Amino acid sequence: MVEKKAAAAAEASVLLRRRLCDSAFIFAPLRSSPDGNYSKLKFLISNSITEACNNSVLILGPRGSGKNAVLELVLEDLRGEYQDMISVVRLNGLLHGDDNYGMKEIARQLCLEHGLLFSKIASSDDNSRFLIDMLRECGLAHKTVIFVLDEFDLFTQGKQRLLYGLLDAMQSLVSQSVVIGVSCRLDADQLLEKRVRSRFSHRKLLFVPPSVEDLQRLVERILYLPADFSSPCDFVTEFNSKLGKIFVDKKFKDVLGSVSNVDGSISNLLRFLFRVVSSLDLESGLLSLDNFKTASLSIHRHPKMENIRNASILELYLLVCMHRLEVKEQNSYNFNSIMKEYKAIHDAYKSSDCRGGNACLRAFEHLLERELISFTDTRRGGLSIEYRPVKLLVSPHELHQGLKSYPSCPVILQKLLNHETYK
Template identity: 65%
Template sequence: MAVQNHARDAQNLLRSRLCNPSFVFKALSGSPDSNYSKLKFILSSSVTEACNNSLLLLGPRGSGKTAVLELVLNDLLEEYPDMISVIRLNGLLHNDDNCAFKEISRQLCVEHHLLFSKMASFDDNSQFLIAMLRECGLAHKTIVFVLEEFDLFAQVKSFYFQGKQRLLYSLLDAMQSITSQAAVIGISCRLDADQLLEKRVRSRFSHRKLLFLPPSTEIIERLLQHILLLPMDSTLPNDYATQFNTKLESVLADERFKEILKNYLSSSSTINHLLRFLFVAVSSIDVKSGYPSLDNFKTALSSFRRQPKQECIKDCSILELYILACIRRLESKEQKSYNFNSVMKEYKSIHDQFQTSDDYARNVCLRAFERLLQRDLICFSDNRGQGQSVEFRPVKCLISHFELQEGIKAYRSCPIILTKLLDR
């Protein structure tokens, strides 16, 4: 009974860690080459040396851009509590210039205990922003503008004024003054976000970019140790924590665990997906035994690998699998456009090369091709040529290489040649 209680406490502790981005990314803040260190250095120079800075945090969703920025801002607010003011905007909510300037004015009024007027015009809010930048600069206080979904600020066209990107231009232009003290941090999942800027905006932007790339094997191992190992100074008994950590390290060192993790991260290798995987694994720990096992991670992998399109492969015929494999081979050859006729050419070349017994007539292949269209495993790449025959219209594949490969492996009585075709 005591072991069960300890196991539940350990689960709660680990789940709270996995839901706390500050704890997760703290493990990556020690290296001088980390994005945390680079971002903190840039923002620290804005606070201590009155430097105006602008930069972009770029990377796929779930890679930790916002989490690292929040960690840096929290650390700076502790070091310089009266020298930083943070204004947060989101391109999904404030992509209209009038709305954005009003929200900036509202947050500045709340921060500095001023009276906010909802009836203020665009020009009033714009002048108020410039005045606040000047006053904060004289008081050696840095205003940090955090622009989530930065690319939406660059894409939207104002309904009230001619041209685009008035907000970005106003912020960056105001930072050219020696009396202002501010930093603009843009966050976007588009790697070409800076290319969306107009010429006048781009000339005022510093062009600093921090890329959040998929974590390396070394970083993943460090995160696993940091998140999953129980602390020895917690309320849990030392004997239980020691045994828990010993069993966990044994699992992490197992080659089968590394293969499980590799299979999961092959579809998406962001830190956010890793945390989701670990959360399910921790939640599946058997409280009766009280300790983690390899089966917990197998359970987590199976729960995430239930893909609807992968399930559809089980109902496909051998011929339909051949067609999907041919399409994937065409894509691997960097053939951007293909239709039924080009797929049939690839199918014939496979049959001639390997002398397979699966040789079907063209009209049978066309019916199989149409069934794949009905099951949404492939679709037409555009709406042009709707009056044309199916065999002439270009198509694209809606199932990933990984899903197709795993589906074929799980397919009963599947020809070995199909597995070899996808491995090539």
């Protein structure tokens, strides 16, 4: 019986890891949303194919929000619906940002797609004329050419001749093409020159990071085993029942929240879950809350939090003082401002661990060396260290977690960090 359970657990682990690597499975629910970006993008491209028209659109959102995954899902579905009616040309701003090289890459891919001989010595003007001719021929053959420009904002550097050539070629009545720009910069359209912007359709699809609730629904969808999973009769029930208890546990919600706070992208969640599944105990055959906790700690290193845990009590006081100054919207402050806040705290709470100015200055310098704080200016001379404005390099969440994990952190620091004011 134990061997059967271990075998079933191994099969479950394989199934779950396969799901985590399958973007079609991850984003499949988007197909059923009529108002989602999947439906909007598919309608736009389908309209170009069926109505023989030209379109352009920008797909914008932070890295890891699913932009490329949804685009690939749409293209895969369209290839099944419109066989031999679409041709996809892919460029990446990191590789093809140069106008001449980008146009040469377009010509190379079009030649490869249509079985033509590509000339490596063709000039940029030759490749531009070839592009116009190919768009005309594809249009007459009722074939849509889809240009996918990843890292779109990098194509806006320089003279933007590639973008202008693409969008200008689309002005022809016989051409039939779609230009899709993918970028993590939300202002990517504002980077276009006037002549390029005038030929762009100004359509934008915005991808936003999912909420914690959305992430939990995705976790449940990925990890729950299907009812028809081939295993001992009670394994699926036991596996899913244990997961159900974990998902309603407040500690699990805290773990998921901490993962989301560090990086709320879907790609980060998938990395997190892959570590969870990889640590599945084959002997018990079940996932536990410890699997999620361990994966949360291992997926991200926290060098700043480690530096906070290695700091002295005095250095912690200075960090909290800086945080309080920022909460009070005192955007510009220096060592002297921090010292005033530090002394005011000790005067208010009558604490016995108040240190002198020289000790505080050494602690201040240690924080600069550990890169927990930095100067806001770039000058290396001029003002002395006490007068140069500084800023925190740790977020409130990182500071809170660092204090929480500090072995002997004074209780007063936690209270001060929670914005409890002194009189």
